[in-house]
Amino acid sequence: MPNNIAVIGAGAWGTALGKHLAEKGLAVRLWAYEHDVVESINTSHENSVFLNGITLPQSLTATSSLIEAIKDCQGILFTVPSHATRSVLRELASSLPDSRPLVCATKGIEEDSAKLMTQVMEDELPTSMHRSLMVLSGPSFASELTVGRPTAVCLAGTDDALVRRFKKS
16 A cells, blocks of 8 residues: 555645545645645645635645655556646656556546547556556545545556555555
């Protein structure tokens, strides 16, 4: 089970998932494009832009640097909106160590190509990482997850042992 997780994308969904992981005892570093989101999370422990009114754990910190976000992490949770996925992956790919487990929790498809997010990831990430890609999907809402309402999601990937290891998180 990983102890340090990078969450790439600090919208409502990324923040909610980061909060959930931090509450389970993991150290979470959240990457946000918006500097005001980083400041809000690090100073008031709240994402006042995308998840206003929800207190975030002390073990969840934020950064606007992709390199800093993934430094020393044991896994990456990717939650960037689908319209920005390809461009963020391009920037991220050059800094990723090979075979770092990466969970895609981005909803939707790429508008121009109609590709699924995993297909976009395979286009942009090194081939050595393809086996470590996983998908988190299911009927869920950030607002419900953050207040403890029941939700159901499924984690899937081609490496069964890796999926089982991450399900424990």
